[in-house]
Amino acid sequence: MSIQDPNCIFCKIVAGQIPSRKVYEDDDLFAFHDIAPWAPVHFLMVPKLHIPSMTQLTPEHERLMGRLMLLAPRLAMEQGCNPYPDGGFRLVCNTGTEGGQEVHHLHVHIMGGPRPWVRG
Ligand code: AMP
Numbered sequence: 001m002s003i004q005d006p007n008c009i010f011c012k013i014v015a016g017q018i019p020s021r022k023v024y025e026d027d028d029l030f031a032f033h034d035i036a037p038w039a040p041v042h043f044l045m046v047p048k049l050h051i052p053s054m055t056q057l058t059p060e061h062e063r064l065m066g067r068l069m070l071l072a073p074r075l076a077m078e079q080g081c082n083p084y085p086d087g088g089f090r091l092v093c094n095t096g097t098e099g100g101q102e103v104h105h106l107h108v109h110i111m112g113g114p115r116p117w118v119r120g
Contacts, residue, residue, distance in 0.1 A: 004050035010105035014048050024075055028064055031075055038120045040113025041079045041089070045072060051106040054095045072110055081112030088112060090120065 003015045012018040013032060020032035023043045034042040047064055051057065057065065076089040089112030094100040111120060 004048075005105070008050055008103075008105050010044075010046050010103055010107060011050050014046065023079060024071070029068055029071065031071075034109065037111075037118065038109075039090075039111035039117040041076065041081050042109065042111045043075070043079060044107045044109055045075070046105060046107045052104045053101060053106055054093060056106075068108065072108065076110050076112055079110075079112075081110075082114070092120075 003011050003017065005011045009018060013020045014030045023031035023033060024045075025031070028048055029045060030048055031043055031045045034044055045068055047061075047068065049061075049064070051061065072091055073089070077083070081087055081089045089110055092109040092111070093107070094102075094109075111117065
């Protein structure tokens with residue numbers, strides 16, 4: 001897949017131009033471990049498409065985002081999160097500067113594993 005936004009670090013990760021610890025990949029979605037984990041399990045899920053944030057989502061993205069949400073619990077368990085209800089995971093999608101977003105390529109954090117966590 002050709003790079004979508006040459007200034008975007010997550011586009012570069014998706015394109016393999018910046019190394020990452022890959023968790024999952026298909027035609028539309030990519031998941032990789034966060035470089036600064038808050039929890040024993042902490043990975044990011046991104047659409048390969050460069051969508052800056054949730055605020056740019058349109059009805060065209062409904063299936064893409066639905067797939068991401070359905071994939072999240074499966075990958076969380078595969079990565080070592082403990083089963084619901086005693087285990088589980090946290091899913092975070094920071095949006096905009098006041099929402100704590102630092103990388104402006106839509107991504108969902110999946111965090112889990114035994115507490116205490118580093119943060120969160
Ligand atoms: P956010 O504040 O929601 O935009 O989160 C961006 C996340 O990307 C942070 O948790 C960073 O640790 C993570 N991050 C930044 N650069 C990389 C990278 N090269 N590989 C993996 N994770 C990264």
